[in-house]
Amino acid sequence: MAKEFYISRMDSKVADTIAAVQLALDKRLVKSVRTQRKVICVPGCRDEIIAGNISIKSLKHEYRYEDCSSSPSSINSRSLSIEGTYRIVDIRQEDAPLTNLRTQTLEGLRQPRNQKYLPSLLLWGDEGQQLYDEIVRSKHYYPYRVESELLKLKVGDIARKIASTGSDVLLELGAGNMEKTGLILRHLDALDTPLTYYALDVDHTALEYALKSLQDSLKLRNINLCALQGTYEDAAKWLATSEEARGRKKTIAWLGNSIANLEQGEAGDLLGRFSEAQGVECLQGFIIGIDGCQDVSRINKAYDIPGGATRRWVRYALKAGRLQLGPEADAVLHDDNWQWAAAWNPGNHRYENYLTARKTLTATIDGTMVKIEEGERLHTLSSGKWTRSDVDRMCSPQGLVLADIWSSPDVGYGIYWLQPAE
Numbered sequence: 494m495a496k497e498f499y500i501s502r503m504d505s506k507v508a509d510t511i512a513a514v515q516l517a518l519d520k521r522l523v524k525s526v527r528t529q530r531k532v533i534c535v536p537g538c539r540d541e542i543i544a545g546n547i548s549i550k551s552l553k554h555e556y557r558y559e560d561c562s563s564s565p566s567s568i569n570s571r572s573l574s575i576e577g578t579y580r581i582v583d584i585r586q587e588d589a590p591l592t593n594l595r596t597q598t599l600e601g602l603r604q605p606r607n608q609k610y611l612p613s614l615l616l617w618g619d620e621g622q623q624l625y626d627e628i629v630r631s632k633h634y635y636p637y638r639v640e641s642e643l644l645k646l647k648v649g650d651i652a653r654k655i656a657s658t659g660s661d662v663l664l665e666l667g668a669g670n671m672e673k674t675g676l677i678l679r680h681l682d683a684l685d686t687p688l689t690y691y692a693l694d695v696d697h698t699a700l701e702y703a704l705k706s707l708q709d710s711l712k713l714r715n716i717n718l719c720a721l722q723g724t725y726e727d728a729a730k731w732l733a734t735s736e737e738a739r740g741r742k743k744t745i746a747w748l749g750n751s752i753a754n755l756e757q758g759e760a761g762d763l764l765g766r767f768s769e770a771q772g773v774e775c776l777q778g779f780i781i782g783i784d785g786c787q788d789v790s791r792i793n794k795a796y797d798i799p800g801g802a803t804r805r806w807v808r809y810a811l812k813a814g815r816l817q818l819g820p821e822a823d824a825v826l827h828d829d830n831w832q833w834a835a836a837w838n839p840g841n842h843r844y845e846n847y848l849t850a851r852k853t854l855t856a857t858i859d860g861t862m863v864k865i866e867e868g869e870r871l872h873t874l875s876s877g878k879w880t881r882s883d884v885d886r887m888c889s890p891q892g893l894v895l896a897d898i899w900s901s902p903d904v905g906y907g908i909y910w911l912q913p914a915e
């Protein structure tokens with residue numbers, strides 16, 4: 494608990510870091526704080542906290558915090574070294590959605606009738622990740638199970654494919670619990686393929702736990718582990734600008750049908766940006782897990798699992814929204830005001846999660862009136878179910894070709910290998 498408490502704030506503004514460290518000291522969540530360069534004194538703190546390098550001993554780990562914002566190549570990144578074994582690098586940019594989640598949340602509530610939304614990023618904080626983990630353990634949630642089974646079956650081919658490209662970077666977008674990635678890394682390691690695995694995700698705690706368990710369970714000899722905290726957008730920027738990424742051959746993995754949380758056009762544009770960011774000669778290929786199931790009854794069961802974990806997860810966006818917006822938003826985002834509602838949208842090939850207002854709701858937030866009518870819908874997250882032709886349509890405008898596919902015939906789940914056209 495201790496480290497989650499303040500480390501999640503470590504990489505935001507220095508002032509927040511100081512406040513968080515101070516509180517952590519007060520609550521005896523950390524053992525000690527050591528600083529290397531005195532800049533700012535915090536009254537009452539046992540030590541002086543600075544805007545430079547900070548060493549913190551928590552009850553479990555030792556963290557080193559480096560403020561590298563003065564370095565031109567670092568995109569305002571700061572890195573936390575944990576016990577010297579793997580790094581978690583904060584690549585969030587100042588104006589990016591993750592850092593401006595509050596603004597985005599308010600923006601979503603100000604949209605016209607039935608276009609209102611809560612940003613899906615709200616679902617992926619610590620608590621949201623735990624709820625999602627509960628969902629993937631359910632036998633009804635077939636996407637996770639089917640992709641895992643497919644990977645177990647085809648992991649030799651997939652690892653050989655990655656190794657054959659000579660990639661020395663494997664970047665995974667939205668890495669989550671990394672359980673499935675572990676299968677691929679184990680095989681790559683056995684092929685004596687030296688590379689660095691970069692796990693990108695938005696949530697620091699999730700990255701930390703997942704990397705630690707990968708490291709403990711796999712004992713890799715040829716693969717370095719590193720995590721990037723940020724969004725897909727931040728990762729595209731990082732690829733384009735960081736010294737660390739420049740000139741290295743890369744494979745990008747995107748598993749778990751996460752790509753289909755985006756609209757098809759948006760997803761295609763993002764793939765295009767990833768290709769451009771590295772220079773086509775560096776991009777070896779994308780390996781992307783996409784759910785193409787068209788069996789509506791199976792989909793309905795998977796997205797409303799018995800026991801209600803999916804509903805709790807979707808509702809969690811309300812709590813996360815309240816945390817972003819503060820007490821002013823309670824009148825609108827209080828849990829009792831909303832009913833869970835979700836539906837398969839056949840036109841868009843996607844399952845859409847909504848909350849519906851039980852009554853007309855109003856609040857004044859940051860001086861602006863927010864009004865939601867009774868029965869109005871608030872969108873949270875969609876999960877697309879894309880067929881092979883959808884994938885073709887998405888990737889060809891980006892100069893990518895579908896070069897290989899490993900699929901599960903009964904459900905229509907595919908693991909696609911996309912690469913730059915010759």
Ligand SMILES: C[S@@+](CC[C@H](N)C(=O)[O-])C[C@H]1O[C@@H](n2cnc3c(N)ncnc32)[C@H](O)[C@@H]1O
Pocket residue numbers: 614617666667668669670671673693694695696723724725726747748749750751
């Ligand atoms: C559907 S889960 C998939 C997790 C994992 N890849 C798997 O297959 O089990 C989506 C993951 O993407 C992350 N994520 C969601 N939106 C993101 C964004 N905009 N940028 C980076 N990561 C994101 C979430 O935190 C979550 O871990």
